[in-house]
Amino acid sequence: MTHLNELTISAARDALRKGDTTAVDLTMACLTAMDAGDGLNAFVHKTPEIALDMARAADARIKAGDAPAMCGIPLGIKDLFCTKGVPSQAASNILKGFKPEYESTVTTQLFNAGAVMLGKLNMDEFAMGSSNETSCYGNAINPWKVDDRQLTPGGSSGGSAAAVAADMCLAATGTDTGGSIRQPAAFTGIVGIKPTYGRVSRWGVVAFASSLDQAGPMTKSVRDAAIMLGAMCGHDPKDSTSADLPVPDFEAALTGDIRGKKIGIPREYRMDGMPAEIEKLWADGTAMLKDAGAEIVDISLPHTKYALPAYYVIAPAEASSNLARYDGVRYGHRANLKAGDGITEMYEKTRAEGFGHEVQRRVMIGTYVLSAGFYDAYYNRARRVRALIKRDFDQAFAAGVDAILTPATPSAAFGLGEMANADPIQMYLNDVFTVTVNLAGLPGISVPVGQDAQGLPLGLQLIGKPWDEAGLLNHAYVLEQAAGFVAKPGKWW
């Protein structure tokens, strides 16, 4: 028998509408699973009272016949989203104790649609990391396990990925600046989509790199991603970069028919030293789309290898500006000062105590590349390379390509702590397949397609045309159906 917390959004929605279950029962099942999952350190602020109040309100709406698809669906919310009256600290000590007086647009929309918040989810500090090891709450842990080691759920949305994969919630919100939805989704065998830049409002989401950040859903199926994305996106006057475009019915776009569509396979993504398992997964996925009637074409995205260095100039530059606001004055942590300490000491001590090592490193790199004398050499050059990376994609789509298929990650989930002594660049390489998509502002989705020899999940990424989330989700749906990935982590926690 399927427990209620194991349901997909679509199955729960149908059961709620038929009266086979209630939002309160679904929520209770998730709260129980959440408490039993403490060992994974995915939920870092639990809100059971709020959840039950929201569930009761959802049940009333369903009874009254006023039930959008997300009504009564229990979700986990990444700690990066500001939620009114509930701790929202971006997994950083500098925001310790911060309880926003306002609600982010994304969570407002989800809650207006009737969704239920179970609590806040672990992540890398300020979304800077690929393994959830930079969090002030400690590591989130992957529910997938093959030996004695504890594995990373990926990052930065590691808590979201772990909570969804372990069935502590039906779905979760994530955010993606360089791969932070898609890489953890691939590491945990779930679906994660980063929409086109501007599709989802960034208002009330703690900013990391504003020209790259996008929120998106992390779910158990492509259909769920379509349903939840529909509730998250739309124009928001409070975010000047949010697009004033109609939101299509993404679920209705899942026809399963991709006959005659052109799928691009970019040759530059075939990296030196790519593990044979990833190579095979990619070939298998290509064959699945071909069998479904798509035309496979080789394409070239010549500036791919410059995406990571460009990203690691642009993202820290924007972060150093965005994080300047954490100064110990208006919110969050302020250092204890000695007699005679002035305002400069207050800033410097507060930021040294409040920011973790990786965040400090990126703020300083960003400060350096924006400083007088280096702005042109680093920051402007990176922005010009970014324009070329986007042009590569524009040319591929102009040549008739409908979607692009690539691996999601260069490996399966690795062990927590295994990268502790590695060069920071080694950790950055996790984003090698995903970061191009943020730089070009495109939608990208990670779909679980297979398992490695040890049994760990592996994902493929599909990249879509700007604003074509509907088409992209349909391609992902075909891949999901063909791959038939149904494996679940054995419960050890």
Add this chain to the structure above:
Amino acid sequence: MSIDIDTARKVAKLARIRVEEAELPALAQELSGILGFMEQLNEVDVEGVEPMTSVTPQRLKRRADVVTDGDIQAQILKNAPDAREGFFAVPKVVE
């Protein structure tokens, strides 16, 4: 381009992050490593390419320049580490 200890000290100062003198050599080395990785960008021919300012070609929306919010002093001060008499309080700024 490698970062020496003086540059690391200067960057930390600009970023308003206190770094102890003893930690500067390690910081300089770390930052140099990351900048070395970025040097790859010098291989790219960017002649005639404009730096990207917006990833989606759209005009930013304008709105009427009117007050839409206000009278929320208590909410604004609610999360302050030190608020007094309706203001944020900070250590002495001017001698």
